[in-house]
Amino acid sequence: MGDEDLDTSYEALLDLSGLLGDVRPRGLSEQTIATLPSGTYREWATPGETEDRCPICLDDYNAEDAVLKVPACSHWFHRGCLEVRNIPLGL
Numbered sequence: 264m265g266d267e268d269l270d271t272s273y274e275a276l277l278d279l280s281g282l283l284g285d286v287r288p289r290g291l292s293e294q295t296i297a298t299l300p301s302g303t304y305r306e307w308a309t310p311g312e313t314e315d316r317c318p319i320c321l322d323d324y325n326a327e328d329a330v331l332k333v334p335a336c337s338h339w340f341h342r343g344c345l346e347v348r349n350i351p352l353g354l
Contacts, residue, residue, distance in 0.1 A: 296345060300332040307332075307339065319344035 304324040329342040
């Protein structure tokens with residue numbers, strides 16, 4: 264089944280919600296987050312070379328945003344996004 268076969272109608276999503284119940288994404292543990300390189304966007308940003316937005320929430324970074332670096336890739340993320348998102352980090 265491909266994505267194009269998925270019924271994303273309102274009714275179908277309500278049915279899915281009824282089957283799954285209350286679902287929330289799991290975040291990374293505080294222990295894991297504490298091991299990641301951290302800083303503010305201003306500290307690591309290089310004009311013209313640095314991504315302007317978080318790859319998880321797609322919000323533009325502000326100069327004082329707390330960001331974390333994942334060693335297994337080249338991306339930085341908002342700290343809050345990694346606290347609520349469970350992504351494979353290769354750690």
